[in-house]
Amino acid sequence: MNLKERIIEGLLFLCAAVCVLTTVGIIAVLLFQTIEFFSEVPFSDFITDTQWTPLFADKHFGILPLLTGTLLTTLVALIIAIPLGLSIAIYLSEYASKQLRGYIKPMLEILASVPTVVYGFFALTVVTPLLQHIIPGLAGFNAISPGIVMGIMIVPFVSSLSEDAMYAVPNSMREASFALGASKFQTALKVIVPAASSGIMVSVILGFSRAVGETMIVALAAGQQPRLTLDPRVPIETITNYIVQVSMGDVPRASLEYKTIFAAGLTLFVITFVLNNISYFIRKKYRAQYE
Amino acid sequence: MIAEMKKPEEQEVSLGKKEGEEKFSEISSEMPKLLNHKEEKSMNKVQAKNVHCWYGDFHVLRDINMEIKQNTVTALIGPSGCGKSTFLRTFNRMNDLIEGFKLEGEVLIDNKDIFAKDVRVNELRKKVGMVFQKPNPFPKTIFENVAYGLRVNGVTHKKFIEETVERSLRQAALWDEVKDKLNKNALSLSGGQQQRLCIARAIAVEPSVVLMDEPASALDPISSAKIEDLIWELKPKYTILIVTHNMQQAARVSDKTAFFYLGDLVEYDDTKTIFTNPKKEQTQNYITGRFG
Numbered sequence: 030m031n032l033k034e035r036i037i038e039g040l041l042f043l044c045a046a047v048c049v050l051t052t053v054g055i056i057a058v059l060l061f062q063t064i065e066f067f068s069e070v071p072f073s074d075f076i077t078d079t080q081w082t083p084l085f086a087d088k089h090f091g092i093l094p095l096l097t098g099t100l101l102t103t104l105v106a107l108i109i110a111i112p113l114g115l116s117i118a119i120y121l122s123e124y125a126s127k128q129l130r131g132y133i134k135p136m137l138e139i140l141a142s143v144p145t146v147v148y149g150f151f152a153l154t155v156v157t158p159l160l161q162h163i164i165p166g167l168a169g170f171n172a173i174s175p176g177i178v179m180g181i182m183i184v185p186f187v188s189s190l191s192e193d194a195m196y197a198v199p200n201s202m203r204e205a206s207f208a209l210g211a212s213k214f215q216t217a218l219k220v221i222v223p224a225a226s227s228g229i230m231v232s233v234i235l236g237f238s239r240a241v242g243e244t245m246i247v248a249l250a251a252g253q254q255p256r257l258t259l260d261p262r263v264p265i266e267t268i269t270n271y272i273v274q275v276s277m278g279d280v281p282r283a284s285l286e287y288k289t290i291f292a293a294g295l296t297l298f299v300i301t302f303v304l305n306n307i308s309y310f311i312r313k314k315y316r317a318q319y320e
Numbered sequence: 321m322i323a324e325m326k327k328p329e330e331q332e333v334s335l336g337k338k339e340g341e342e343k344f345s346e347i348s349s350e351m352p353k354l355l356n357h358k359e360e361k362s363m364n365k366v367q368a369k370n371v372h373c374w375y376g377d378f379h380v381l382r383d384i385n386m387e388i389k390q391n392t393v394t395a396l397i398g399p400s401g402c403g404k405s406t407f408l409r410t411f412n413r414m415n416d417l418i419e420g421f422k423l424e425g426e427v428l429i430d431n432k433d434i435f436a437k438d439v440r441v442n443e444l445r446k447k448v449g450m451v452f453q454k455p456n457p458f459p460k461t462i463f464e465n466v467a468y469g470l471r472v473n474g475v476t477h478k479k480f481i482e483e484t485v486e487r488s489l490r491q492a493a494l495w496d497e498v499k500d501k502l503n504k505n506a507l508s509l510s511g512g513q514q515q516r517l518c519i520a521r522a523i524a525v526e527p528s529v530v531l532m533d534e535p536a537s538a539l540d541p542i543s544s545a546k547i548e549d550l551i552w553e554l555k556p557k558y559t560i561l562i563v564t565h566n567m568q569q570a571a572r573v574s575d576k577t578a579f580f581y582l583g584d585l586v587e588y589d590d591t592k593t594i595f596t597n598p599k600k601e602q603t604q605n606y607i608t609g610r611f612g
Contacts, residue, residue: 199456202456207414208412209522210469210473211468211472219472
């Protein structure tokens with residue numbers, strides 16, 4: 030018995046170790062290749078140069094265009110996802126009957142399970158042509174269309190976590206507010222949302238992190254032109270997009286061009302790592318508020 | 321009467337014009353209250369006529385009749401599950417929020433049926449304040465907690481809000497303890513302070529009736545005594561209904577006491593009579609601690 034227990038424990042530990050080791054391995058590879066990259070390209074160029082042209086004859090290695098491309102699509106996504114996600118969360122938590130809530134929640138989560146390649150296709154073939162009717166001068170590839178579609182994709186992230194946070198606000202808060210003559214909407218907006226703000230922030234940050242790392246939608250609909258711009262109507266390129274481009278192209282391994290994707294990848298990793306840690310910190314700090 | 325209640329905007333304008341002194345004299349005197357209630361001579365502030373309540377099929381209150389005079393404290397006592405809290409919560413229609421709740425009969429405040437179709441629930445709740453069993457301040461600043469009722473009722477006049485917050489905190493005997501930290505989170509206060517803050521929050525919208533649902537049961541004896549003192553001080557301005565499990569508390573703070581048992585109003589009389597010479601044996605048994 031004792032031996033059997035020990036073997037089981039050992040096997041389970043091994044499974045956990047595989048995960049941890051994989052993460053460590055990924056970080057090590059990223060770091061190793063990135064260090065090599067920076068032995069050839071000065072770090073100051075990487076963060077100040079306004080052009081990203083590693084695949085051209087006149088090579089520039091400024092990450093800024095890719096970074097703005099990433100942040101621009103993410104910003105558009107958040108502009109869509111935050112109001113929509115919060116409205117849904119308020120409706121589900123404060124207005125919908127228990128029964129309806131039970132139906133709508135899983136349905137929303139279906140949104141999260143649509144393959145992103147389908148979303149990307151949808152952005153390219155439906156949303157962009159539609160937007161071209163409304164926005165004059167909108168290019169076939171642009172930041173706004175994949176941004177919007179990405180926004181819809183992350184709505185369930187925002188709404189589900191926000192709704193959990195709002196639902197967890199004790200009923201005594203609602204009673205106190207109603208007892209002072211507040212309406213349902215006033216209560217939701219002035220009591221429930223502020224009381225759930227830490228959970229809402231976490232949901233937004235996780236949505237942010239998800240949008241920053243999203244690849245397929247932008248790869249299909251955003252274009253492949255690294256460009257330092259805040260104009261969402263023109264083709265841009267995101268970090269993820271660039272990595273796809275190089276990985277699938279015929280760039281020789283171990284060349285400087287090849288190493289650029291590790292530097293770009295590490296940049297992405299740092300962003301999402303920081304975001305996830307912020308959300309973890311917020312969750313930990315405010316968890317005990319009502320206990 | 322409910323419809324005649326002063327709108328917050330009107331209060332704001334009329335009070336906003338006056339300056340300090342005049343204002344405080346107005347606040348401290350009983351004059352405006354008396355002037356507001358033209359039907360003063362009609363005696364009964366709160367009245368329940370043949371009230372029945374159900375939660376689904378469960379008949380929680382049976383044929384309750386009660387008349388409550390203005391500026392009195394009425395204690396509702398009885399063992400758990402006797403319906404006293406449900407009865408308390410009919411007066412600000414808090415039970416409406418519970419699925420399956422049904423009420424028959426009439427509940428009158430200032431001779432107006434509060435379940436009539438033309439009554440707006442939020443107007444009613446402004447007039448009938450409530451303090452809950454567990455202190456439930458909002459996770460906002462102390463100031464914003466007290467200002468909340470004014471804000472949701474459309475008051476925006478900054479000075480008026482500030483003055484009302486101070487006055488309410490003074491009335492709730494909390495001002496001296498919090499005046500230097502009005503912008504601190506209300507959750508940083510002690511339980512007793514939080515409960516007095518909730519009282520300040522309730523009276524900031526100038527209700528005429530205040531409902532208290534075991535307001536001191538979650539507090540230590542000293543905080544509890546402070547709440548009792550406070551109830552005495554509030555009596556000249558408000559009509560207070562208090563649910564309590566604490567017999568001594570009922571005896572100390574109330575003018576009248578109502579004893580509920582299993583959904584019936586067993587006895588309703590002067591507190592002195594209830595505690596010294598109750599007419600029903602059930603009441604006698606309960607207050608002497610033989611059951612409940």
